[in-house]
Amino acid sequence: MFERCNIVHSSLLLVLLAQASGGQSEKRFHYTQVHMGVQVRIVVYALGEEKAAQACREAFRRMAELEDIFSDYRPTSELMRLCARAGGPPVPVSEELFLVLQRAQELAQSTQGAFDVTVGPFVRLWRRIRRGGPWPSEEEWEEARRRVGWWKMRLHPETRGVELTVPGMQLDLGGIAKGYILDQALAVLRREGVPCALIEAGGDIVVGDAPPGREGWCIEVAYAEPSWRWVTLANAALSTSGDTEQFVEINGVRYSHIVDPRTGWGVSHRIAATVIAPDGITSDSLATALCVLGEEGLPWVRTLPGVRVYLRRVQGEAPKGSSCPRRQKGLRWRHQEPGAREVRSPWSGNWVRWLWIRPNGWGPSMPTSASCPTTSNGWRWRTSG
Numbered sequence: 001m002f003e004r005c006n007i008v009h010s011s012l013l014l015v016l017l018a019q020a021s022g023g024q025s026e027k028r029f030h031y032t033q034v035h036m037g038v039q040v041r042i043v044v045y046a047l048g049e050e051k052a053a054q055a056c057r058e059a060f061r062r063m064a065e066l067e068d069i070f071s072d073y074r075p076t077s078e079l080m081r082l083c084a085r086a087g088g089p090p091v092p093v094s095e096e097l098f099l100v101l102q103r104a105q106e107l108a109q110s111t112q113g114a115f116d117v118t119v120g121p122f123v124r125l126w127r128r129i130r131r132g133g134p135w136p137s138e139e140e141w142e143e144a145r146r147r148v149g150w151w152k153m154r155l156h157p158e159t160r161g162v163e164l165t166v167p168g169m170q171l172d173l174g175g176i177a178k179g180y181i182l183d184q185a186l187a188v189l190r191r192e193g194v195p196c197a198l199i200e201a202g203g204d205i206v207v208g209d210a211p212p213g214r215e216g217w218c219i220e221v222a223y224a225e226p227s228w229r230w231v232t233l234a235n236a237a238l239s240t241s242g243d244t245e246q247f248v249e250i251n252g253v254r255y256s257h258i259v260d261p262r263t264g265w266g267v268s269h270r271i272a273a274t275v276i277a278p279d280g281i282t283s284d285s286l287a288t289a290l291c292v293l294g295e296e297g298l299p300w301v302r303t304l305p306g307v308r309v310y311l312r313r314v315q316g317e318a319p320k321g322s323s324c325p326r327r328q329k330g331l332r333w334r335h336q337e338p339g340a341r342e343v344r345s346p347w348s349g350n351w352v353r354w355l356w357i358r359p360n361g362w363g364p365s366m367p368t369s370a371s372c373p374t375t376s377n378g379w380r381w382r383t384s385g
Contacts, residue, residue, distance in 0.1 A: 026196070026212050031056040035063045036071075036178055038202040044189065045196040045211055055192035059185040059199070066184060069097050070177040072120065072170070079171055083120070087167030090156050098160045100173060100180050100281070101153070107176075107285050108150035110300065115289035116150045116261035120170025123259055126266055141264060143168070148261055175258075179239060179284025182206040186280075203240045203287070206280040210234040221274055221310075231276065239283035240274045241291045258291045267291055276308040 026045040029052035033040055042059060046052035071077040078097055085091050093101075104117040121144035125136045136144075147169045154163040164171075182199050186206050189197045197208040198217050210216045216234035231238070241258065258267045273290035277283035290297045290309060301309050 027052075028211070029053070029056075031060075033060045033063075035060070036067055036181065036201060037073075040199065040201040042185070042189075043198045044194045046194050051192075052194060055189050055194040058192055059188045062188045063181055063185050066096060066177075066181045069094060070100070070173050070181070072172055072174075079173065082162055083164065083170050086164035086169040088164075090154070090159065090161030090163040092159060092161050095160065096180075096184075098155070098157075098162065100177055101162060101171075102155060102157075103180075103281060103285065104173070104176055105150060105153065105155060107289060111289050111293060111297070113150055113262050114260065114292040114297070115175065115285060116148065117171050117173055117176065118148050118150055118153055118164075118169060119259055119261040120172040121145075121147045121168070122261065122264045123172045123174075124170065125264075126259055145264055148264070150261075175241075175288030176281060176285040178202070179204050179206075179237065179280030179282070182237070182280040204237070204280055204284050205233075205239070206237040207233050208235060233276065236276060236278060237280040237283040238274065238276050239280070239287040240272065241287035258288060260292050271295075272312045274310045274312075277304075278306045282307065 025047055027048070029044050029046060029049060031042045031044075031053070040060070040063065042056050044052050044055060046055065068074065068076075069078045072079055072083075074080065078094060082091050082093060082097070101117070104115070107115045108117070125140060125144055129135065147166050152165045152169060153171070154165060155161070156163065178201060182201060182204055183206060185199055186197060186208055189195065189199075190208065195209045196211060199206050205219060207217045214232075216232035218230060218232050219238060220230055221238075221240060259265065260267055271291050271294045273287045275283040275286045275290065277286060286301065286304075286307065286309070290301065290311065293300075295311060298309065298311070301307060
């Protein structure tokens, strides 16, 4: 689960601009913890450090609770307990798990199975391949195929029950649960009186109210040409998915970690998808679905309210978009701050650096495992890979 989490560390640049002209009463605070196999960053504006720290503690606590529900790496998670009862009668589940599975089934029907959380048996075979294990036998492929199919999972809303009709079925929520978890963490921050917040976890970002004195949070995606490379978001979400880091090459063909549930094969058409949506559960799941569907998914996604999508073929073809103004067409955005200098990151690969940039130049860099200062007046912050 959550295998897509590292992709945007090498493709998504998050720009958090210093609010030197903001209100005197609110300050900016940064907090980080590891959840879902990735470092999660929360940036908030609050009246004081105590209030900010308390709100973020509660948000991280909520993430940990939900990870115990959705993880397919933890044998004791609610998801894995449900899968262990596949082939039996309906199993009552938590409100959170039922909601995510409902959304997953709706998307499975809309995409005719291109998005399908019952893909778990195929995902496990591809994990083994990527880790250098033996190629699955024909019998293993056939057994996995027998257990996959969104129609084989039945939901019973009246009892909040889930029925996995075939023994051995395995659910994988890696393409939808992380977005939902970030949505829930943002809801906690709002309840704690800290609505001006940004949460980033790998390929997914959710934002609340805009920073003081700003229209929104400025986010850059390191794909597009200069004329289309920035976006400003408030009370919205952005997710990016693709095969930038997690893939395996077999006989000269590169297969993504994203598996097409309809065929059982890793996606090989090298599509990167960025989705802007009203919430994280929508942006996360649509980004995954579009990596499978490719350009054939654009007519459908154009019908979805509040959604903007940018597709890019990794090997040099121009991206195609929907519902995007000319100045924002594509996959790369930057907010040009007066006096700011554009500097390209010299790093590549799996390392992510935090760059602390004073108005008069670059400050020191440090790896993502380093602690983050609680205040940063006069600084702007971004991630780069």
